[in-house]
Structures are given as C-alpha cells and as structure tokens.
Amino acid sequence: MREERESKWWEGFYREDVVGESGQIVRKRKSVNLGLLSAVPTKRIALRQLAAILADINDANYRPRSTVTFRGFVKKYRELKMPTKKGTTQRGYEVNLRKHFLPAFGDMQLSEIDTETVQAFLNLKVAEGYAFDTLKNLKWGLSSVFSAAVKYGYVKSNPIRSAELPPEGIREEAKLPSAAELELLIASLPEPLSTAVWLVAVTCIRPEELAFKWSDLDVGKRQLWIIRAVNRGKLHTPKYHRSNRPIQLTEADVERLLAMKQRMKAGDDDWMFPHSRKTGPMVHEQIMGRLVQPVARKLGLPHITWRLLRHWGTTLMVESHVPLKAAQQRLGHSRPDILLKYYTHVLDESAEFAATTLSSKLSGKAAKEADPKTNSPAIGSQTAARKKQWVM
Numbered sequence: 001m002r003e004e005r006e007s008k009w010w011e012g013f014y015r016e017d018v019v020g021e022s023g024q025i026v027r028k029r030k031s032v033n034l035g036l037l038s039a040v041p042t043k044r045i046a047l048r049q050l051a052a053i054l055a056d057i058n059d060a061n062y063r064p065r066s067t068v069t070f071r072g073f074v075k076k077y078r079e080l081k082m083p084t085k086k087g088t089t090q091r092g093y094e095v096n097l098r099k100h101f102l103p104a105f106g107d108m109q110l111s112e113i114d115t116e117t118v119q120a121f122l123n124l125k126v127a128e129g130y131a132f133d134t135l136k137n138l139k140w141g142l143s144s145v146f147s148a149a150v151k152y153g154y155v156k157s158n159p160i161r162s163a164e165l166p167p168e169g170i171r172e173e174a175k176l177p178s179a180a181e182l183e184l185l186i187a188s189l190p191e192p193l194s195t196a197v198w199l200v201a202v203t204c205i206r207p208e209e210l211a212f213k214w215s216d217l218d219v220g221k222r223q224l225w226i227i228r229a230v231n232r233g234k235l236h237t238p239k240y241h242r243s244n245r246p247i248q249l250t251e252a253d254v255e256r257l258l259a260m261k262q263r264m265k266a267g268d269d270d271w272m273f274p275h276s277r278k279t280g281p282m283v284h285e286q287i288m289g290r291l292v293q294p295v296a297r298k299l300g301l302p303h304i305t306w307r308l309l310r311h312w313g314t315t316l317m318v319e320s321h322v323p324l325k326a327a328q329q330r331l332g333h334s335r336p337d338i339l340l341k342y343y344t345h346v347l348d349e350s351a352e353f354a355a356t357t358l359s360s361k362l363s364g365k366a367a368k369e370a371d372p373k374t375n376s377p378a379i380g381s382q383t384a385a386r387k388k389q390w391v392m
Helices: 043-053 070-080 087-105 115-127 132-151 179-188 193-203 251-264 284-298 306-319 324-331 336-342 348-362 378-391
Strands: 002-004 007-019 025-036 223-226 229-231 234-236 245-248
Touching: 007 043, 025 043, 070 087, 070 132, 087 115, 087 132, 087 229, 115 132, 179 193, 179 284, 193 251, 193 284, 193 306, 245 324, 306 324
Parallel strands: none
Antiparallel strands: 002 007, 007 025, 223 245, 229 234
16 A cells, blocks of 8 residues: 555556567566555455456466557558558658657557547647548558557557547539530640540549550550559559559540550550650659649639549549449449549539429429319319218
8 A cells, every 4th residue: 555645545566578679578567556545445455456457467368568669660660561552652651650640659659559549639630620631541541550560469459440530521522624625625735745634534544544655555455454553753553453454445545546656656665655754654743733734724724633534534424324333443443432432523414404303393283283262282172072972
C-alpha cells in the first residue's frame, strides 16, 4: 500500500517480457495503481485487481509486447512494405508519414496507440479544416502501417479500423463538357497532345496509362493493349490489374491513330505519346495544367482535368446502357460499384426524362374528372355507390 498526502492506494508490481527496439526480449519491472483504499478496502480485492491485469500476460499464448516506437517501426515499414506499393501510392503515403503521422505519433510506442488516440488525431484534422478525401487517405495510410505491424508481430490488432470518419460534406459536382465542347478543345490542341486528350475521353483510361508504344496497337483486332503505366517518369504495371488488358477501338479510332503514326514517322518500338526528348512517354502530370487548361479557359470551356475526361466517357457509357462489366473493364476498375459511385454524372437529357416520367403520373387528370356535386373524383362516387348496394 502507498500513502501520500492523506491518500492511500494499492500499488501492484509485476515483471513483463517486452521486445526492444533491437528485437531482443527484455524483462522489465512494472508498477500499476490498483485503486484508492476507499474503493479497494482489502488486500485480497487488490490482488484480484492485479490478477485481472495480469491475465493476458499469464496466458499460455501470450506474446511479449513490443516497445518499438511508431518512428522506429516506420523505418521497417519503408523497407518492407512501401516497395510493394504502386508509385502513386508510395508518394501519397510518404507525404502523410512526414506531414501528419510522424509529428503526431513518432515518439509513441506502437502498443500505446489505441482507437481513442487515433480518433482524437482524426478529429483534430477535421478541426483543422482538412477535406473528407484527405481524412479518408489519412485513415487508409495509417491503417496500412498498423496492418503491417500486426503482420510482423509488433502489435496484436489494428486500432485504426474502429476509428470513424465524419459525415462527408457537401460536394459540388464538376460540370461535364458537352461533346461539341470537347471536339472544339481537341481541335485547338497541337499533336500529339490533341490525340492524347481524345484517347482518354473515348477510352476512359487513366492518364498514367498513356504510356503506349505503337507495338501495343493490334490493328487487326482493333485493340489497344494497356501493358504499362508511368508516374513521374517511372514505369510500372497498371493499377489494380495483375495482367494486361485490351481497350476495344472502332475502325475510325484505329485510322486516326495510324494517321498520327504516319505523320510522326514512328516505328513500332517508338512511344505513341513521347515527351520532348522522345526517350519515354509524356509527363501527364504537367501537360494538363500547362497546355490543356489554358486553351480550355480561352475557349470558355468548363475546367478540364484528366479525371473529368474519364467521368465524361463513363457517364455516356452508363447513359447508353453499356453493360456494366464492359464499362468496368474499360476503366480498369477492380469493382463495378466504383464506376457508379464515383464516375457517373446525370446528363440533362436523363434528368428531363426522369422528371417527365414521374410528373406525368400525377398530371392532375383525376382532379379534372372530379364529381362537381361532391367535389371528389368520379372513382370516389363509384365507391360510394358500391357501398350503398352492399347495404341494400
């Protein structure tokens, strides 16, 4: 029993095996407050309190707790897990590690970070005004770190999974350009940028998948094969796909591509959309803001992005009742629900059709046919007549 300033409490002592930073198991002496004497009046009750705390440690399946800090494990995470992710994912995770995770959790032990701590972290980011998509990326990234920690035996469970995100705020839907506006933009751009913008719109591919070589075009089958992708000049496999996928083209599409190949005097091993030095594919991250959007603004068109071009093509496919599986394969999505949730917009024609379909069902015809004496619909009079017959 301990006593200080007229307060008495029970203190328990035990030894626990922990895994140190170097990976070696070390036995450490621990102490724990078992409660005030007023709440725990006897030593027997205090021992019961201590036994409950030691239940996990005394279990036959107990594994020593790791004392590695978040910062210490991040070093291992960068070595073991980061190389297995795509370049775009690596870059996003690295930004979040440096800017958000390490300042918040760097000196904390992994085993000390629980769901309450993570929830407080996310709530703080909400208060700082971060967008919902940023919060979602923070949760995914932090969950990835702890999933690896569970996999490698540093912690028992992932505390991030139980943390909650706030309700998504109001999202203003981007305005889709019309087909005529896109044609005007494409006609105003120089080659091969003009064809690159056209190709993303009609195939719904990701801009990083513009890393085509002319050998990827199968003229006979009218297919353009997505074999590689590029991010910040580094080539990698396409996102979410373990194997290559073909994009079906029309005869007119193939003719347009072949005409550009002839103008470029390109061979099969050349890049379809090369950068200025022609030793690799174009840097799509730069050309949209530098070359495409200024032309779009000059023409008075909506704000154009690579993502918006994919949305435009996806929306037209859904509106035209293209089978969902075919649209999913064209976009390269792992699941069909992603297409409907994030990539489709409601076109004016469909909105008008929906309004007409519903409004016509309540057009006021029943009111016009109402019985002038009872000021009720004729069908009501017929029902009343039936009731009188039943009474008779």
